[in-house]
Amino acid sequence: MDPRRYAAARDVALRDAIERVVLAFPGYGYRRVTHALVRDGWAVNHKRVLRVMRQEALLCEVRRRFVPTTDSSHGYRRYPNLLAGLTLVRPDQAWVAEIVRTQRTKAHGLTAGAGGNDGADFHLTVRDDHAVTQ
16 A cells, blocks of 8 residues: 555544544544543543644634633722823833732731732731731
8 A cells, every 4th residue: 555545534533533523522632632642542632632723724713711810899999090181201111009908817908019929018907906017
């Protein structure tokens, strides 16, 4: 038998095996499909399975559920954006910080910062004895 025909027949058989696994388990990606094929006795690696799944459009598309993280329908006062009409003309002209009130045992704390990893954030804690630390 011609090696090219043998390879083509083997690829068709692999595609059929991949399709059977994907139809049985629609949420499986190429890694889990590869493991299922290896369990079934196929000697195939993940790169080849991924290539075949891309060619045959068999990759799973998981639709993520939107989870809202902000409750905008609260009864608290909304503060105006004081920087809305400001045109910035020099560096460090406007600084924005987020202040979050957290409750701790025997202490009330405020955490403020720009949210970056540059070390500019600070932590201010007000203790019960009214001593302020920074």
